[in-house]
Amino acid sequence: xxxxxxxxxxxxxxxxxxxxxxxxxxxxxxxxxxxxxxxxxxxxxxxxxxxxxxxxxxxxxxxxxxxxxxxxxxxxxxxxxxxxxxxxxxxxxxxxxxxxxxxxxxxxxxxxxxxxxxxxxxxxxxxxxxxxxxxxxxxxxxxxxxxxxxxxxxxxxxxxxxxxxxxxxxxxxxxxxxxxxxxxxxxxxxxxxxxxxxxxxxxxxxxxxxxxxxxxxxxxxxxxxxxxxxxxxxxxxxxxxxxxxxxxxxxxxxxxxxxxxxxxxxxxxxxxxxxxxxxxxxxxxxxxxxxxxxxxxxxxxxxxxxxxxxxxxxxxxxxxxxxxxxxxxxxxxxxxxxxxxxxxxxxxxxxxxxxxxxxxxxxxxxxxxxxxxxxxxxxxxxxxxxxxxxxxxxxxxxxxxxxxxxxxxxxxxxxxxxxxxxxxxxxxxxxxxxxxxxxxxxxxxxxxxxxxxxxxxxxxxxxxxxxxxxxxxxxxxxxxxxxxxxxxxxxxxxxxxxxxxxxxxxxxxxxxxxxxxxxxxxxxxxxxxxxxxxxxxxxxxxxxxxxxxxxxxxxxxxxxxxxxxxxxxxxxxxxxxxxxxxxxxxxxxxxxxxxxxxxxxxxxxxxxxxxxxxxxxxxxxxxxxxxxxxxxxxxxxxxxxxxxxxxxxxxxxxxxxxxxxxxxxxxxxxxxxxxxxxxxxxxxxxxxxxxxxxxxxxxxxxxxxxxxxxxxxxxxxxxxxxxxxxxxxxxxxxxxxxxxxxxxxxxxxxxxxxxxxxxx
Ligand code: MOS
Numbered sequence: 001x002x003x004x005x006x007x008x009x010x011x012x013x014x015x016x017x018x019x020x021x022x023x024x025x026x027x028x029x030x031x032x033x034x035x036x037x038x039x040x041x042x043x044x045x046x047x048x049x050x051x052x053x054x055x056x057x058x059x060x061x062x063x064x065x066x067x068x069x070x071x072x073x074x075x076x077x078x079x080x081x082x083x084x085x086x087x088x089x090x091x092x093x094x095x096x097x098x099x100x101x102x103x104x105x106x107x108x109x110x111x112x113x114x115x116x117x118x119x120x121x122x123x124x125x126x127x128x129x130x131x132x133x134x135x136x137x138x139x140x141x142x143x144x145x146x147x148x149x150x151x152x153x154x155x156x157x158x159x160x161x162x163x164x165x166x167x168x169x170x171x172x173x174x175x176x177x178x179x180x181x182x183x184x185x186x187x188x189x190x191x192x193x194x195x196x197x198x199x200x201x202x203x204x205x206x207x208x209x210x211x212x213x214x215x216x217x218x219x220x221x222x223x224x225x226x227x228x229x230x231x232x233x234x235x236x237x238x239x240x241x242x243x244x245x246x247x248x249x250x251x252x253x254x255x256x257x258x259x260x261x262x263x264x265x266x267x268x269x270x271x272x273x274x275x276x277x278x279x280x281x282x283x284x285x286x287x288x289x290x291x292x293x294x295x296x297x298x299x300x301x302x303x304x305x306x307x308x309x310x311x312x313x314x315x316x317x318x319x320x321x322x323x324x325x326x327x328x329x330x331x332x333x334x335x336x337x338x339x340x341x342x343x344x345x346x347x348x349x350x351x352x353x354x355x356x357x358x359x360x361x362x363x364x365x366x367x368x369x370x371x372x373x374x375x376x377x378x379x380x381x382x383x384x385x386x387x388x389x390x391x392x393x394x395x396x397x398x399x400x401x402x403x404x405x406x407x408x409x410x411x412x413x414x415x416x417x418x419x420x421x422x423x424x425x426x427x428x429x430x431x432x433x434x435x436x437x438x439x440x441x442x443x444x445x446x447x448x449x450x451x452x453x454x455x456x457x458x459x460x461x462x463x464x465x466x467x468x469x470x471x472x473x474x475x476x477x478x479x480x481x482x483x484x485x486x487x488x489x490x491x492x493x494x495x496x497x498x499x500x501x502x503x504x505x506x507x508x509x510x511x512x513x514x515x516x517x518x519x520x521x522x523x524x525x526x527x528x529x530x531x532x533x534x535x536x537x538x539x540x541x542x543x544x545x546x547x548x549x550x551x552x553x554x555x556x557x558x559x560x561x562x563x564x565x566x567x568x569x570x571x572x573x574x575x576x577x578x579x580x581x582x583x584x585x586x587x588x589x590x591x592x593x594x595x596x597x598x599x600x601x602x603x604x605x606x607x608x609x610x611x612x613x614x615x616x617x618x619x620x621x622x623x624x625x626x627x628x629x630x631x632x633x634x635x636x637x638x639x640x641x642x643x644x645x646x647x648x649x650x651x652x653x654x655x656x657x658x659x660x661x662x663x664x665x666x667x668x669x670x671x672x673x674x675x676x677x678x679x680x681x682x683x684x685x686x687x688x689x690x691x692x693x694x695x696x697x698x699x700x701x702x703x704x705x706x707x708x709x710x711x712x713x714x715x716x717x718x719x720x721x722x723x724x725x726x727x728x729x730x731x732x733x734x735x736x737x738x739x740x741x742x743x744x745x746x747x748x749x750x751x752x753x754x755x756x757x758x759x760x
Contacts, residue, residue: 003476003486005711007655011486012237012471021237025193027207029264032195033062035257036119037250037267038109038126039276040101043135043341043684047099047108051127055111058125060118063260065110070096071256073223078313084228085218088211088246088503090279091311091344094223095249096256101130102311103343104685105276107250112257112265135341135684139283139308146308146338152317157335159323159389164289164302164332171291171299175366179288179359180751181734182676184281185274185686186348187696188467190239192269192278196254198262204255205232211241212503213462217496219247224255235494241466241504242667243347244279275686275694279346280677282307282316286359296371298328298382303360305333308340316345317352321437321731322360323389324619326382331389341684347505349667350727353438354734358671358752361434361735366748369417375739376403376412376433387617395716398647399435399621405708406433410625410643419746427629429640430744434732436622436646440714440723441508444586446499447516449478449524451579453571455553457482459521460492463501463513468726469656470509476653477514477720481521482567483550499582507620507724510652512585514720519583527581529555531574532565538573540565587718616716620728622646624665624736630744635756639669639737643706649714649723657725661707664729670697672734674753 015021040047052064076092095107109126113119136142149157168174195207204226210216213233221228238245254267269278289302305318319333348354368378380403386393407413415431416422422429447461459478465471475489482488492498502512529548532538532555540548540555540563549558556564571579625643630636644661651657674695680687688694713721734752741759742748749758 002480004480005651005654007653008472008476008486010469010472010656011475011491012465023190023237023239024195024207024209024235025266025268027195029195029197032264032266033112033114033257033261034116034119035110035112035254035265035267036116036123037107037253037273038111038123039105039273040108041104042101042130042132043104043137045101045130045132047101047128048131049129050109054125054127055122058118058122060114061111061122062114063112063257064126065096065256065260066108067096067098071259073097073252074225081222084222085215086222088215088505089219090246090248090346093249093311095253103276103341104683105273105343107253107277110253110257112261137340137342137679137681137684139285139338139340142308142338142340143306143336146336149315149335149337159333160331161334164300164330167300167330168289168291168302173294173371174289174291175363175370176289177363177366177750179286179362181284181355181358182752183283184348184671184675185677185694186242186244186279187274187691187694188240188242188244191271191274192245192248192250193267194251194254195264195266196258197264198258202226203230205234206251207234208251209238209245210235210247211238211245211464211466211505213464213494213496214500215503216247216251220251220255223249223252233496235464238464238466242349243351243505245466246346246503246505248278250277271691272689275677275689276343279344279348281348281351281355282309282345284316284318284355286318286355288359288363290363290367292367292371296373296378296381298326300330301326301328302332304336305356306336308338308342309345310340310342312344312346314345316355318356318359320352321356324387324617325360325384325435325437327384327388328382342679349664350438350730353731354668354671357434357436357731358734358738361732362738362750365432365735365739365742372417374417376407379403379435390617392615392617395616395618396649396712396714397619397621398710398712401710402621402623402645402647406623406625406643406645409645409706409708412625415743419743424629426632428632428744430628430630430740430742431625432736432739432741432743433623433625434735434739436624436728436732438507438620438728438731440511440618440620440717441506442511442587442718443502443508444584445501445512445516446582446584447513447520448499448580448582449517449520451524451567453568453577455484455488455568456490457484457488458490458492459517460498461501461513461517462496462498463493463509464504465493466504468504468509468660469653470504472656473510473652474513474517477517478521481518482525484553507726507728509724510722511717511720511724514722515585515718516583518719519585520581523583524579524581525550528567528570528579532570535570535573538565538570539563618717618723620646620648620723622728622732624732626736626740628737628740628744630741630759635759637673637741637754637759639703641703641706644729645708645710646728647710648725648728649717650721651709651711652722657709658707660725661729662705664727665705665733666697666702668730668733669702669737671752672737672754676753
């Protein structure tokens with residue numbers, strides 16, 4: 001393994017920094033028209049009239065679509081959708097089918113024009129009247145009318161309801177607190193965009209910014225009543241996803257506009273639409289109660305999470321981490337969900353764990369303080385050696401090592417137990433830490449590998465690189481498995497014409513796709529070697545596989561590298577210009593690592609296929625450490641340094657892995673200190689409309705982030721030993737920062753973001 005793990009530069013880095021990587025909105029077509037959606041200006045009610053005359057007369061306008069003239073699409077039908085692989089659909093609302101308004105900003109019309117500017121200008125001329133109804137926008141007042149969800153990702157949502165009450169009430173050592181987190185919106189650098197091109201009456205190509213071309217194809221085919229084989233989705237580069245680029249049905253709006261205008265149509269989501277139409281992380285109100293014995297061993301954990309949803313089954317699952325962290329004889333996790341007239345919530349980097357670990361890890365800090373135990377020692381004391389909920393052993397778990405390494409690298413021993421002990425001028429300095437965790441998923445995936453006689457190797461799979469490094473690490477895996485340099489490898493991804501791969505979501509691309517690529521490359525290598533063995537002109541004629549090693553594009557005899565045969569010579573003597581192999585890898589039932597199945601299969605991709613989950617609990621773990629400086633006069637908080645230690649299995653590329661964790665920590669820093677979507681209660685619209693008022697961290701907000709990996713392979717996740725790494729980086733970050741603020745100031749803030757008004 002010469003290259004895997006090495007911090008090599010991104011193979012697509014040059015394309016990106018020179019602006020030559022092509023993103024969805026850049027696939028301009030001849031004769032292309034531009035579509036701009038019109039959004040509702042009420043949060044609930046019905047549309048009574050549309051006056052489209054002025055818009056239609058406006059310069060360059062080709063069509064104005066509303067529910068009155070738009071074609072009828074397939075309706076929402078969860079059972080049928082499931083069968084068709086329609087998963088990770090953003091909201092259960094097919095656009096322009098009726099006059100109902102469910103949230104402020106809902107797409108209610110579409111203007112198509114010769115240019116983007118013309119479409120946008122005409123969109124402003126559309127006159128809409130409504131029959132406005134009273135909308136629900138306030139979480140606290142709507143919660144009593146809400147519901148208790150039965151299922152969460154196919155499992156029981158409510159655990160041990162009501163069981164902890166007496167135990168916690170009777171315990172002399174306990175804390176019981178409420179923590180709140182704000183609604184947040186995803187803001188990848190690249191907003192969603194689609195270019196829809198009809199290649200015939202029933203054949204569609206979509207250039208789309210998506211985390212998964214396979215699911216986007218399934219969704220487009222389903223709602224437009226097309227055969228999936230007749231829909232091609234192309235998405236070679238994606239400028240960030242974070243959960244918002246599942247699939248939202250503006251893709252069918254673009255396709256509908258294409259049908260009406262008989263032209264290719266581009267639809268780009270604006271930054272303001274990112275706040276209303278493509279998901280969010282809902283606000284949460286989390287009540288946590290912990291009780292402990294006199295020695296600091298937890299006796300019960302209760303976590304009740306309240307949140308809101310609309311137009312989807314999804315709700316922010318904040319109790320997920322609570323189910324897996326810490327040993328405690330009794331654990332109660334419950335949910336209450338209200339329905340608000342706000343756009344659909346969706347997956348956002350570590351959905352559940354991100355806000356959930358704020359509450360749980362703040363509560364752990366409070367309990368440790370109550371027990372006069374160092375917060376890190378308190379966590380070690382309550383460490384769960386096996387999964388406390390399922391009782392299964394972890395596939396691998398080096399959390400204790402994360403704590404130890406983190407404490408050492410950060411200098412945790414210098415922390416004072418009592419707050420307000422460390423000061424530099426007007427700044428109070430504090431240390432805080434928290435545990436990170438995220439489950440490790442794996443799905444089936446297929447890959448094809450080709451090698452030419454010139455030694456050019458192509459790796460093909462319909463996976464996505466949403467900025468994560470997929471191109472690079474796949475090239476590393478293939479290079480090592482063939483014993484060639486990484487420059488020889490070209491990776492083709494993001495196209496439904498390639499062998500299917502799962503969505504880049506749930507931190508599962510590496511664990512899912514690499515076993516398939518590895519199996520395909522190994523098949524190719526074996527085919528090539530067998531050609532040499534059976535070739536009387538080969539120096540390796542008659543040899544056996546276990547006598548052979550490979551490097552630098554050659555097979556050679558172990559112990560005598562002079563007895564060798566190069567891939568090029570073997571292919572040349574056998575008149576082969578190109579050789580190819582395919583494989584599918586599946587985390588199949590009871591098969592340990594999951595079996596590679598050759599050749600490439602067009603398998604329906606399920607998200608939770610890993611039946612090894614019945615034998616092992618697959619999770620990543622980490623420890624987050626923050627130092628903050630708090631200005632005592634102004635209440636401003638600056639994170640001055642941050643240490644993150646992660647146990648995520650084998651590291652495929654130290655540089656892209658480190659970037660993932662840094663990105664996660666910055667995401668968490670944003671949630672901790674500034675990110676907050678605020679709604680006007682009267683109109684139901686987000687008043688934080690753009691990045692001018694929805695604040696995300698900029699370089700000046702971000703300190704030195706020190707990242708360390710345990711790096712030990714997970715022997716059960718796959719043949720690769722790597723677990724996903726995209727989401728764990730954010731978990732625990734906001735709690736580590738809030739805990740550091742308490743250590744600095746003595747003030748416990750239980751509400752995110754930690755803005756100065758809450759501190760003063
Ligand atoms: Mo991630 S929130 O599963 O894209």
